[in-house]
Amino acid sequence: MSSKPQAVLGGRSAELFLSEYWQKQPLLIRNAFPEIEQLIEPEELAGLSLDDSVESRIILERSPVDWELRHGPFTEKTFKNLPKSHWTLLVQALDHQIPAVADLLEAFQFIPNWRTDDIMASFAPVGGSVGPHYDYYDVFLIQAHGQRRWQLGQPCDEDTELLPNLPVRILRDFVPTHDWILNPGDMLYLPPGLAHHGVAENDCMTFSVGFRAPSDQEIINDFVHYLLAKSNQASRYTDPDLQVQANPGWISHAAVEKVADTLQRMVSDRAQITSWMGEYLSQTKYDQNPEPPEDDYPEAEVKELLHDNLSVRREESSRFIYTGDPNNPQQLFINGNPMDIPPMTQSMILYLCKKRHYNPANLSMFCETPENLKLLTRLLNLGVIYFEEDRFVDEEPFQE
The missing domain is CATH 2.60.120.650 (Cupin)
Structure with missing residues (x-):
């Protein structure tokens, strides 16, 4: 910045x-x-x-x-x-x-x-x-x-x-x-x-x-649900080193440590936390789904509309965020859904995440690469970005 x-x-x-x-x-x-x-x-x-x-x-x-x-x-x-x-x-x-x-x-x-x-x-x-x-x-x-x-x-x-x-x-x-x-x-x-x-x-x-300022309770609640959905039922508590106890009603210190280790492993997995944050933090405010176009855009039409300078916007309720390095996104999240990043599309994804109102000339340049055109077409057909009826005017009245 x-x-x-x-x-x-x-x-x-x-x-x-x-x-x-x-x-x-x-x-x-x-x-x-x-x-x-x-x-x-x-x-x-x-x-x-x-x-x-x-x-x-x-x-x-x-x-x-x-x-x-x-x-x-x-x-x-x-x-x-x-x-x-x-x-x-x-x-x-x-x-x-x-x-x-x-x-x-x-x-x-x-x-x-x-x-x-x-x-x-x-x-x-x-x-x-x-x-x-x-x-x-x-x-x-x-x-x-x-x-x-x-x-x-x-x-x-x-x-x-x-x-x-x-x-x-x-x-x-x-x-x-x-x-x-x-x-x-x-x-x-x-x-x-x-x-x-x-x-x-x-x-x-x-x-x-x-x-947004999620409470500790909200973070814990959602992360636990995420872990439950991703957990492996075959992974179980084991104690091959179990020792005879004087009283079978006692929870031993060793048992507590085993469970603590399990919990610690689950909550300290940075890759898992990153993936959960991407899904959780990109969810739309009202769980609404953007409406896709009545008919899917073919890639040729997308290129034509961009060359016609039609304005392109992110659908207003949609959230785009990414993980990875600041200038090298590794995974894209849109409205709570993870999306793999195809090769050669990183620069366009950075542009889509930074802006909300897109210059069709910039998108046209990105779409000279087939992978970018394919991804942009997919996003248009999902309804998370859309063409406006008006042509693009680069006014940017609220910029610095």
């Missing part, structure tokens, strides 16, 4: 941000995304919440100690009956619905792709809020429309008291230490565990770029 200053980080380098701010302290960056208002209108966000395939919520504040949580999908009548103030609409995984929102993720390439969760959008009229709270993960809050006042408070953990008997997590005590109003294009980074409270100054929309 270059130490070049990045506009999205306020002129700081990625190295400086990671060493001084990431999981350490908050950072306010003014005008990080100057064109952000063009991406989506509040009415479009409300429209998405009517779709039963989109996760959405509405949080209403009746008083500081009285909150209501509603789950979508909603109806037009829902919005007509809402009060004029003090409510918030939350729509999860907006990047799965709108390609231009998904493109925002390319601005955060200084963080590994597998750490990305999704981009949530929140709309609120004046006074709208989800209350003072804290998150277990890192988040970048991008103001997309209107103004929101953000107050930051104390560090929190699992022992921090919450208001009881509420459907949402609201801090019992909130002690503000910072107070900022964000305008469209401004971005606020928050490390995990930091109390914060955002309140709409007027009709406003905020994008929350969240990052």
Whole structure:
């Protein structure tokens, strides 16, 4: 990663941000995304919440100690009956619905792709809020429309008291230490565990770029299931050195050591851990499967469409990650599925994993190699990447 200053980080380098701010302290960056208002209108966000395939919520504040949580999908009548103030609409995984929102993720390439969760959008009229709270993960809050006042408070953990008997997590005590109003294009980074409270100054929309932070319990649970699926039933506990015991009810120290050695061997196999991480961390957020095209593309048509400069995108919900060396991938994982890397395709795979919106001219050059053309055609027919109807325009408005 270059130490070049990045506009999205306020002129700081990625190295400086990671060493001084990431999981350490908050950072306010003014005008990080100057064109952000063009991406989506509040009415479009409300429209998405009517779709039963989109996760959405509405949080209403009746008083500081009285909150209501509603789950979508909603109806037009829902919005007509809402009060004029003090409510918030939350729509999860907006990047799965709108390609231009998904493109925002390319601005955060200084963080590994597998750490990305999704981009949530929140709309609120004046006074709208989800209350003072804290998150277990890192988040970048991008103001997309209107103004929101953000107050930051104390560090929190699992022992921090919450208001009881509420459907949402609201801090019992909130002690503000910072107070900022964000305008469209401004971005606020928050490390995990930091109390914060955002309140709409007027009709406003905020994008929350969240990052995955699996709990120890989630890691253990999934890894154990992976081990069970891969385990060899013929491999059993053995004790050819068994000794006579004074009492058969005793579990001997030797038996404990044998079992400990078995467990240690299973959890210390780096190759196995790497393979599990590839499968686990590339799983889609909602276990949804991208839709393949109605008819499979033949390789000749793929070459023709690339030469016609048709824009190519990664399917918005799909996750691409690889293992091996940074510049020499050895295995590709897409949406929880391992894929072998054919010879001569490593460079194209690096390109596909780094970007989300692909230049067809670059893909055409890769596809001069038959192995690359075959792999690209396979990915297109799986639906994990797709051709758009429009021709490619290399604008890259959110790059450094």
